[in-house]
Structure formats: C-alpha cells, structure tokens
Amino acid sequence: MKTFDYVRPASVSDAVAAATQPGAAFLAAGTNLLDLMKGGVTRPNRLVDITRLPGLDRVEPMPDGGLRIGALVRNADLAHDAEFARSFPAVAEALLSGASAQLRNAATVGGNLLQRTRCAYFYDTASACNKREPGSGCDARFGESRLHAVLGWSDACIATHPSDFAVPLVALDATVEIEGKTGRREVALEEFYRLPGDAPERESVLEPGDLIVAVRLPGEARKFNAHARYLKVRERTSYAFAVVSAAAALRIEAGTIGEARLTLGGVAAKPWRARPAEKLLEGRVPDAAAFRRAAEAALADAKPSGDNQFKIELAQRVLVRALTLAAAGTPKRIAALPASPFSSPAGALHDA
Amino acid sequence: MNHSISLTVNGVRRDVELEDPRVMLLDLLRERLHLTGTKKGCDRGQCGACTILIDGRRINSCLALAVSHDGADILTIEGVARGDQLHPLQAAFIAHDGLQCGFCTPGQIMSAIGLINEGQAGDDPERIREAMSGNLCRCGAYSGITEAVLDVQQSLLQANQRRSA
Numbered sequence: 078m079k080t081f082d083y084v085r086p087a088s089v090s091d092a093v094a095a096a097t098q099p100g101a102a103f104l105a106a107g108t109n110l111l112d113l114m115k116g117g118v119t120r121p122n123r124l125v126d127i128t129r130l131p132g133l134d135r136v137e138p139m140p141d142g143g144l145r146i147g148a149l150v151r152n153a154d155l156a157h158d159a160e161f162a163r164s165f166p167a168v169a170e171a172l173l174s175g176a177s178a179q180l181r182n183a184a185t186v187g188g189n190l191l192q193r194t195r196c197a198y199f200y201d202t203a204s205a206c207n208k209r210e211p212g213s214g215c216d217a218r219f220g221e222s223r224l225h226a227v228l229g230w231s232d233a234c235i236a237t238h239p240s241d242f243a244v245p246l247v248a249l250d251a252t253v254e255i256e257g258k259t260g261r262r263e264v265a266l267e268e269f270y271r272l273p274g275d276a277p278e279r280e281s282v283l284e285p286g287d288l289i290v291a292v293r294l295p296g297e298a299r300k301f302n303a304h305a306r307y308l309k310v311r312e313r314t315s316y317a318f319a320v321v322s323a324a325a326a327l328r329i330e331a332g333t334i335g336e337a338r339l340t341l342g343g344v345a346a347k348p349w350r351a352r353p354a355e356k357l358l359e360g361r362v363p364d365a366a367a368f369r370r371a372a373e374a375a376l377a378d379a380k381p382s383g384d385n386q387f388k389i390e391l392a393q394r395v396l397v398r399a400l401t402l403a404a405a406g407t408p409k410r411i412a413a414l415p416a417s418p419f420s421s422p423a424g425a426l427h428d429a
Numbered sequence: 430m431n432h433s434i435s436l437t438v439n440g441v442r443r444d445v446e447l448e449d450p451r452v453m454l455l456d457l458l459r460e461r462l463h464l465t466g467t468k469k470g471c472d473r474g475q476c477g478a479c480t481i482l483i484d485g486r487r488i489n490s491c492l493a494l495a496v497s498h499d500g501a502d503i504l505t506i507e508g509v510a511r512g513d514q515l516h517p518l519q520a521a522f523i524a525h526d527g528l529q530c531g532f533c534t535p536g537q538i539m540s541a542i543g544l545i546n547e548g549q550a551g552d553d554p555e556r557i558r559e560a561m562s563g564n565l566c567r568c569g570a571y572s573g574i575t576e577a578v579l580d581v582q583q584s585l586l587q588a589n590q591r592r593s594a
Binding site: 112178 | 430449493543549558561564
C-alpha cells in the first residue's frame with residue numbers, strides 16, 4: 078500500500094476543504110477503500126477521516142413523512158432499526174443481503190453507495206482497465222464477462238455497480254444530500270450515478286471535495302411498504318455480490334396495481350430503474366402475464382456485453398419473481414436468508 | 430508524522446505510537462501487542478479469521494485502520510475466558526467438534542459472540558448459518574460450528590426464560 082497523509086477534520090466544511098486537493102479520499106469505515114488500497118487499485122495520497130464528524134450518524138424523520146439517513150449510519154444499524162424495516166422493507170432486506178455481518182457492522186450508508194465495481198479486471202492491476210487507468214483499454218470486454226453489464230454499457234467499460242442498498246433506494250426515489258465547496262445540494266440517486274460512456278472513471282456526479290452527508294427517502298415511499306421486496310440471485314447462498322437482483326414495490330388498490338416501482342441491480346453501472354415496465358403495470362391485475370410483459374419491457378434494450386446473454390433472461394425471471402413476491406405481501410419478518418430465491422419458511426433448513 | 434492512539438484491549442488500556450498510518454488493527458494486535466490469537470487469513474475482509482469486537486460489535490480487523498479507531502474498546506479471543514474457565518462458546522466448540530485445524534476458530538468464536546450480542550438469529554439454525562457466513566472454515570467444520578452456536582444460544586434463551594418466569 079502506498080503511504081498517505083492522514084487527517085481527521087472536526088467539521089464537515091473542514092473535511093470538504095481537506096479533500097479538495099487531487100489524490101485525496103474520504104475514509105469512513107474503509108471496508109472497500111482499504112481493500113482497494115491494499116491491492117494498489119486506488120492509491121490516495123491523503124485520507125480524510127470523516128468518522129468523527131458530528132451529526133452524520135443519525136436517522137431523522139422529515140416534516141413530509143420522509144426520512145433523512147446520515148451518511149455515517151452503519152448498514153447493520155439501519156437494517157435492524159425496526160421502524161425503518163417496517164416502513165422501507167425492501168431497503169432493509171437489500172442491506173441484509175449484502176456482504177457479511179462483520180462488514181455490515183462497519184460499513185456506512187455513504188460508503189455503500191460509493192463502493193467500486195467488483196469487475197475482476199478493475200481489481201487486477203496487471204489488466205487493462207479504463208476505470209482504473211483511463212485510456213488503458215478494457216480487458217473485460219473480450220475476457221471473462223459472464224457477470225458484466227447488459228444495459229447502459231459502452232466499449233470503454235462493461236462493469237456493474239455492486240450495491241444492493243442502492244437498488245431499492247432508486248426504486249423509491251431516494252435522494253443524496255451532498256456538501257461541496259459551494260454549499261449543500263440534493264441529487265436524485267438515479268441521477269447521482271453516471272453511465273460509463275467514454276469516461277468510466279467518472280462514476281458519479283461528485284466533484285473533488287464533495288461529501289455525501291445524508292440519504293433521503295421521501296414520505297410517499299412509505300406507501301409501498303405492504304408490497305415491497307428485494308430479490309438477489311447469487312452464485313452462492315450468502316455473502317456474495319448479485320449476479321442479478323431486483324427491487325419491486327407495488328401499491329395495490331382493490332385488486333389492481335395503483336403504482337409500481339421496479340429497479341434492477343447487477344445489470345449496469347448503476348441501479349437500472351425500469352420506468353416503461355412500471356407504466357405497463359399500472360391499472361393491471363397483479364398476475365403472471367402482467368409481470369412477464371413488464372419484465373420483457375424492462376429488458377427491451379438489453380444486449381450482452383460478452384459471455385452474458387443469459388443475464389437478460391435471468392433478469393426477466395428475477396423481475397417476475399420479485400413482483401410475485403411483492404404482490405403476495407411483505408412478510409412480517411425478513412426471511413432467514415434475506416432476498417434469497419432459496420429462502421424457506423422460518424425454522425426450515427435451506428439445504429434439507 | 431507519528432500518531433498516538435489509545436485503545437482498551439481486553440479491559441487493559443494500551444497506548445500505541447504509530448510511525449506509519451497504514452497499520453490495520455489486525456497487525457497492531459499481532460505485531461505490536463503480541464496478541465496473536467486474532468488470525469490473518471485473507472487480509473481482505475473475505476474470510477473472517479481476523480474478527481474482533483469493537484464496542485461489542487464484530488468487525489474484520491484487517492479492514493480497520495488503527496489510527497481511525499483511537500479510543501476503541503476491543504475484545505479479542507485472548508479476553509473471552511475467565512482464567513481457566515472457558516467462555517461458553519469456547520466450551521461448545523470443543524463439545525461439538527466445531528474445529529479441525531483451528532486456524533479459523535478465534536474468528537468463528539468472536540463472530541459467534543457478536544452474533545449473540547446482536548440478538549437477531551435466536552435459535553433458528555438457518556439464521557445462525559446466514560449470520561456466520563462471513564467466517565470461512567476450510568476444514569469444513571460448519572455443522573459443528575452451527576451446533577455449538579445453537580447450543581449456547583439455546584442455553585441463553587432458556588436461562589432468560591427461567592429468569593423472567
């Protein structure tokens with residue numbers, strides 16, 4: 078690991094000022110950043126430790142019925158907050174389906190949103206990667222590309238975003254509160270992430286020194302709490318990133334869908350909101366035919382970026398399954414295997 | 430630039446001078462404080478061998494920058510027994526053959542203590558397995574590990590019921 082200068086500012090404005098210089102990075106828990114630094118994938122020359130900044134570790138109700146989640150709230154604390162899990166069950170389920178208990182205890186809300194792709198070529202410093210080293214090429218493009226993007230990719234980069242948490246957040250119109258050199262601003266999470274285009278090294282709208290201080294969920298996102306699920310297909314039962322995942326949230330009135338929210342994970346460089354599919358579901362009876370039509374619409378523009386044609390059909394099936402689960406109703410308690418297609422009733426053995 | 434940090438490790442205050450900010454808690458425990466019970470497996474947050482408790486919560490010490498944890502209250506495997514009296518989880522791992530080579534065991538036991546502190550899994554074996562998925566065991570002693578954690582969890586639940594009865 079390259080050595081660095083370590084600073085621990087006392088206020089948000091001091092932190093922003095300290096991180097404005099080139100090569101500076103914010104440090105929260107560091108569960109992703111320190112791993113990347115150990116591998117020489119990222120090489121900051123200054124770490125700005127934000128873990129002691131005041132006021133960023135709270136979950137606060139907003140006047141509109143929404144919720145403001147401080148950037149330093151730990152993933153596990155948010156997921157296990159009973160009121161939060163009742164109001165935003167798909168978000169809690171997504172959080173609990175990510176990483177391991179140890180990592181969820183450390184990792185923060187802001188850090189989760191800013192975690193880097195798990196593309197193996199990005200991690201391998203001997204490979205060409207436009208994201209790690211702009212202009213060097215993309216060895217993933219004609220390499221091992223089973224798990225790569227099928228939507229929104231470019232010839233420069235076919236990596237996917239690894240966050241589970243961000244997927245239901247995009248479905249529920251969450252916003253990100255950012256403090257920067259010119260003050261505070263709020264950006265929709267869906268607009269926060271950038272698609273790779275010809276500059277895959279720029280993953281978000283953040284400018285040097287910009288710090289995520291909070292994530293906001295609007296009050297109207299609570300209206301989906303009776304029919305909201307997150308479903309995540311992994312290559313093993315637990316502690317793995319998504320091959321494909323989906324957040325599905327419905328408002329069902331008198332047997333028909335009043336409003337639908339659908340977002341896919343693991344298919345693009347950002348959580349992929351499927352708005353045309355949402356529209357198709359509105360006013361429909363929640364049945365298998367309607368779900369399949371919506372799923373086909375959601376993947377209409379998908380194309381394989383390599384050896385991953387299967388992800389297009391898989392994503393449609395994951396969407397149908399997530400919609401079916403959401404329509405059946407949010408369970409009272411999050412399943413023993415959160416978001417898993419192999420989840421079984423409480424107490425049953427998953428391998429029995 | 431040097432950084433002075435102060436930690437409480439297994440109930441004892443330890444002041445450490447860091448000449449280099451790159452030190453992780455795992456390396457500090459092993460190399461500076463000579464507490465080698467906490468193991469370095471993958472060193473990348475994937476295997477759980479380095480699991481310790483900070484303020485009662487389990488974390489991977491290989492991905493915890495020491496300088497950022499100034500003031501932390503740390504519990505390692507060296508601090509869980511009371512003299513010759515094993516921690517109930519240590520005894521249960523022996524009783525249920527929850528180990529073979531033993532390399533992952535300190536991390537498994539610290540993770541299980543953290544799991545019980547969290548109070549989310551109860552005595553559901555499926556929830557215990559899921560909550561222990563951050564700890565790998567290359568010998569494959571998983572069934573014994575699950576039984577050991579389940580055993581201690583059930584004893585605790587029964588003791589709590591007796592207390593409230």
